[in-house]
Amino acid sequence: MSKQIAVILRNRQAEALRMSIGLILMDDTVDIFILNNHLDRSDKTALNIETIQEMQMNIYSNVVQGDEVAYLATAAMADKLLTYDHVLAY
Amino acid sequence: MKLGILITTDRHLDQIIHISNAASAKGHELSLFAMNEGTRLLAFPEFAELCKLDNIIMSLCHHSATELGVDTSDISKEIVIGSQFNNAMMNNQSDKVIVL
Amino acid sequence: MMKVLHILNDGPDSDAEHIITHHSEHHEVEVIDLTAMRISYDELVERIEQCDKVISW
Numbered sequence: 001m002s003k004q005i006a007v008i009l010r011n012r013q014a015e016a017l018r019m020s021i022g023l024i025l026m027d028d029t030v031d032i033f034i035l036n037n038h039l040d041r042s043d044k045t046a047l048n049i050e051t052i053q054e055m056q057m058n059i060y061s062n063v064v065q066g067d068e069v070a071y072l073a074t075a076a077m078a079d080k081l082l083t084y085d086h087v088l089a090y
Numbered sequence: 091m092k093l094g095i096l097i098t099t100d101r102h103l104d105q106i107i108h109i110s111n112a113a114s115a116k117g118h119e120l121s122l123f124a125m126n127e128g129t130r131l132l133a134f135p136e137f138a139e140l141c142k143l144d145n146i147i148m149s150l151c152h153h154s155a156t157e158l159g160v161d162t163s164d165i166s167k168e169i170v171i172g173s174q175f176n177n178a179m180m181n182n183q184s185d186k187v188i189v190l
Numbered sequence: 191m192m193k194v195l196h197i198l199n200d201g202p203d204s205d206a207e208h209i210i211t212h213h214s215e216h217h218e219v220e221v222i223d224l225t226a227m228r229i230s231y232d233e234l235v236e237r238i239e240q241c242d243k244v245i246s247w
Contacts, residue, residue, distance in 0.1 A: 003182055010205070015098070015126050015154075022174025026182035035205045078212035082192060086187040087245045089206075090098055091239045102199060105224050108231040116235060186238050189246040190199055 003028040006084040013040040016090035017048035024055060031084070033077060034061035039069055092119040094184030096177065097128035102190040107136055109188075114143040121180040125151035128190075129160045132169075141168040149176035192217045195241035201225040206247035 005028050007020045016032075023030045032052065039059065041049065052059065053068055060072040060080070072080065081087050093113050097106060106122070113120050122140065124131060129150050131137040141148045149170035155162050162171050170176060181187055194217045196210050201223055213219050220241070222234060229237070238244050 001182075005181055008205075012098075012126065019125065019174060019177065023178050023181055025175050025178040028178065028182055035208070074208050075212050078209045079216075081209065081245070082194065082213070082217070082243055084243075086094075086181055086184070087243065088096060088181075088187065088189050089245065089247050090189065093235075093238065102224070105199075105231075109235060112231040112235045116232070118235070118239070186241075186244050188197060188238065188244060 003085040004083065005030045006033055006081055006087045007031070008033045008035055008081075008087065008089040009037070009039075010035075010089055012090060014042075014044040014048070017045055017052065019088075019090060020057065021048060021051050021055070024057070031058040031060065033072075033081070034059065034063065034069065035074075035077070036063065037061070038063060038065050041066075091186060092121065092184045094121045094123070094180040094187035096180070096187060096189045097122060097124040097131065098126045098189060100127045100130040103131055103134055103137060106131070106190055107140065109190075110140050110143060110146070114145060118145070120146040121184055122146065122148045123150065123177045123180045125154045125174075125177065127158065129155040129158060132160055132162065132165055138165055138169065141166050147180075149180075151177070192242040193240065194219045195237055195244045196221045197244065197246040198223040198225070199246055203247045206245075209245070
């Protein structure tokens, strides 16, 4: 059965993004959340961010930022997290 | 319950051991996947020996282990030297997943 | 209303606190701090099994 997985990016974004892409290998839905932070756009994350966009995975943050990151207020984010089967803070 | 434990740091060895033992003793199915700094726990025999528990699947991210110079040449054959696919399988098949 | 278990791996956490505060307004929330365990690991496993959602921080 397909699962819904939320990954919360914390202080190791490059690894968390790499893991997020890996998690779709079983055809599960994976969305990414950034709490109180910006998406790390660096050489270490560029390819993974590009892949995430190609795979049409959602990225949400409670901090307004670039086009690829949808804004979600903290309360809405808290509610949304409870709709997933697994929430992985990384 | 099928419990997945995603291990991304080397800071919680005691908790991993205690939770795994408690879950196994209760008859739960366990899956452990180590990546990033979590692969460093392989150096601790008490971690590697968790593969001997009943109903447990242990795997690790070979990419992380290689990047961190973790020696995987001598680990039990019951521990799968795998990839993020093993993590995807764990998450797909587990009822609950915790991160340590 | 869901039973939501928050596990604090490294003690109190400000990011977790924001989410826990919101969850507490609408759900039955339990917070377990692994750095100050007041229950046994057997009980922790039971809590994980019995909750609807678990989030480790």
